[in-house]
Amino acid sequence: MIAVEGLKKSFSRLEVLKNVSCGFEAGGVVSILGPNASGKTTLIKSILGMVIPDSGNILFKGRPVLNTFDYKSYIGYMPQIGHYPDNMQIGQLFKMVVDIRQQEASDTDLLKTFRLESMYQKTMRTLSGGTLQKVSAALAFMFSPDVLILDEPSAGLDPLAAEALKEKILAERAKGKLVLVTSHILSEADEISDHILYLFEGRIEFYKTLPDLKAETGEQKLSRALTRLLSTTPC
Numbered sequence: 001m002i003a004v005e006g007l008k009k010s011f012s013r014l015e016v017l018k019n020v021s022c023g024f025e026a027g028g029v030v031s032i033l034g035p036n037a038s039g040k041t042t043l044i045k046s047i048l049g050m051v052i053p054d055s056g057n058i059l060f061k062g063r064p065v066l067n068t069f070d071y072k073s074y075i076g077y078m079p080q081i082g083h084y085p086d087n088m089q090i091g092q093l094f095k096m097v098v099d100i101r102q103q104e105a106s107d108t109d110l111l112k113t114f115r116l117e118s119m120y121q122k123t124m125r126t127l128s129g130g131t132l133q134k135v136s137a138a139l140a141f142m143f144s145p146d147v148l149i150l151d152e153p154s155a156g157l158d159p160l161a162a163e164a165l166k167e168k169i170l171a172e173r174a175k176g177k178l179v180l181v182t183s184h185i186l187s188e189a190d191e192i193s194d195h196i197l198y199l200f201e202g203r204i205e206f207y208k209t210l211p212d213l214k215a216e217t218g219e220q221k222l223s224r225a226l227t228r229l230l231s232t233t234p235c
């Protein structure tokens with residue numbers, strides 16, 4: 001579905017992605033893990049065309065994405081922190097997105113689960129951080145995209161909302177969707193992931209299936225498997 005080939009990106013003199021190559025297939029959840037500043041968000045923003053790499057290629061369904069836009073309609077993106085117009089109401093935001101897409105929402109599960117419809121009159125600047133996250137999540141899933149890219153999706157969500165989002169991710173994966181998730185919450189990654197991609201200082205330290213990772217380390221939990229595997233690498 002997505003191929004990343006020899007991706008390099010620097011911000012001034014800081015090399016953030018150092019020759020990253022990986023592929024992501026449909027029908028699975030890939031958790032992109034790694035310490036702060038290891039390049040996780042830069043990698044997903046490169047896939048989304050929000051960061052322009054210095055070199056390397058990104059292919060979506062076999063076609064290079066650089067300077068193209070169409071492929072983005074197949075991707076639902078939930079940013080780490082959603083930025084929306086301060087004075088816009090939640091209802092206006094959803095209407096605006098539907099108008100821009102010229103397409104009715106085909107998946108309103110999270111709108112209902114998070115009871116956002118009852119908050120349509122609230123303006124974005126009055127929302128709590130967690131409610132903003134719920135809005136971002138509902139938007140990401142709204143048009144039933146083939147690929148979901150979720151940047152620390154449960155950060156700031158209350159436990160029930162985080163659980164609901166996890167269930168939604170698993171339901172979409174069961175439909176054959178590809179879900180890329182960055183996270184620092186290992187228990188959550190343990191429950192939802194098919195693959196773990198671990199970035200360290202802009203390089204892929206490893207990219208393995210979760211069962212392989214556990215078998216290789218002899219551990220049952222992802223957190224312990226990572227500790228064993230990365231005992232010489234700071235987390």
Ligand SMILES: Nc1ncnc2c1ncn2[C@@H]1O[C@H](COP(=O)(O)OP(=O)(O)OP(=O)(O)O)[C@@H](O)[C@H]1O
Nearest residue numbers: 011012014016034035036037038039040041042043
């Ligand atoms: N637009 C930018 N300009 C300058 N530096 C940037 C920019 N975007 C990211 N960086 C730097 O690139 C490095 C990697 O950032 P990135 O957000 O990809 O890390 P991350 O692995 O997602 O981190 P975290 O786990 O903290 O979210 C950091 O040192 C960050 O400060």
